[in-house]
Amino acid sequence: MGDPEGYVYARSSAKPFQALPLVLSGAVDALGLTDEELAVACASHNAEEPHLNAVRSILEKAGLSEEDLQNGVHPPLYPPAATKLARSGQEPKTIHCNCSGKHAGMLAVCAHEGWDTEGYRNPSHPLQLWILDIVARVCGLKTDEILLGGDGCGVPSFGTPLRSLATGFARLATGVLPDDLAEAVAKVRRAMRDHPYMVAGTERFDTAVMRGTGLVCKSGAEIVFGAGSPDGWGLALKISDGGVRALRPAALAALSRRGVEVPDEPESSPVRDLHGEVVGEKGPLF
């Protein structure tokens, strides 16, 4: 539907691809990273305790600390975690940012490779050039067909045709790729599939989809959603206005047409007033 050749920025939907250097470099094995830690490196996490602990552990194993994270600061995505932090009188720190796992993973690769850990966000840093090459290969593009933008956390964000992002997720799910990438992709996929809570968290859509189906998926800011099936297809979805409320109805309707039902995630849901009374409904119109 829409324009499959239209460019969209993958934003955090690219995180599974951005985590591949952790495996490809050998850092995962050399540093003894767990599957939970690999999953949080692919995460837009809720900043719940298990997420924070996993991010701290990656940094510790890499000989680094929270001080090295350059992902910027925002309050925890999960409202109860944000409230708890505020009540404790503490200010949010870099580790609470939903991208801190990705950045910890990037730093771990740099530490393992002996690369500069201060300039790792720079698009010309060897890590970022490597990631660009990986995103291109996984999505079936040349690097100069990818648009580079700035993501919220200050690393490059990848603009690709919607169809190419779907291709990337199909390959993430199936591992149909050259040998070197296939093996790394399989490890990332298994980590995400085995630990969907680490990829997002309580009440999050990505977690619900991976818990309830055979898919691997990852959503991103301004509402982009990529999913891949072991049956060989990929889905990429972009909500043009960036409104988060359209994500579930649109994604669930699209998945349903592929025969995938996500348990406890209805396509349509009531809109309630502050008294809990139903005043409307949101759902897919296609």
Add this chain to the structure above:
Amino acid sequence: MGDPEGYVYARSSAKPFQALPLVLSGAVDALGLTDEELAVACASHNAEEPHLNAVRSILEKAGLSEEDLQNGVHPPLYPPAATKLARSGQEPKTIHCNCSGKHAGMLAVCAHEGWDTEGYRNPSHPLQLWILDIVARVCGLKTDEILLGGDGCGVPSFGTPLRSLATGFARLATGVLPDDLAEAVAKVRRAMRDHPYMVAGTERFDTAVMRGTGLVCKSGAEIVFGAGSPDGWGLALKISDGGVRALRPAALAALSRRGVEVPDEPESSPVRDLHGEVVGEKGPLF
């Protein structure tokens, strides 16, 4: 632009009209309500201290209390007020809801008229029937041309053609109405114009517009914005996707074409990442 005859729900943009019974009933004079209190009855307020104090004062003057408010609960709209409340260990209460001034005003009318104060939210309560009649008269409609929906706070919300909402705001600004309404409208307008902080609060668009121009204005949920000029025109604007970030660019572009500039409110503004670096721009495309 767009479809001026298309129906939109005025949501909180109707608050200045919903406050008219306070004046028309004589409650404002009988209870000795101040202009600040009348302004907060027209407000979607930030739940900053002056807002809370004004709402409490209305209730007290009416012989009522916070317990009588039936507007539902959400954290303060103003993030620092929400953080402060969370840090104090308190849960949000009805008074923190942005609509508590409107509800306090509705309750004050009921108390003054000797009407039931428990059922005041019911669409068939005499107050709600009166408000419906007022909205129709001010907007130049028959009552049966108004669609009734449920607002977030549990009182009727009014669906009108966009053009009719603009008419309502032109009349709010000019008072070109039958005598009984003209006088009440002038009092509400003066209260809002003299106390724009009470209508919204720190960093809020409505407050900035009324402080910086000669307009009277009020925005509402799902992004509707009404403004009236003493020159005799009204503006009604609806962002179809309900996205708040479009409000300022669209409203400022529309106002600019009418020769109204709002100080310190640029039509276009940078999109920054978490490091403060510019990664994009938002602005009007028309």
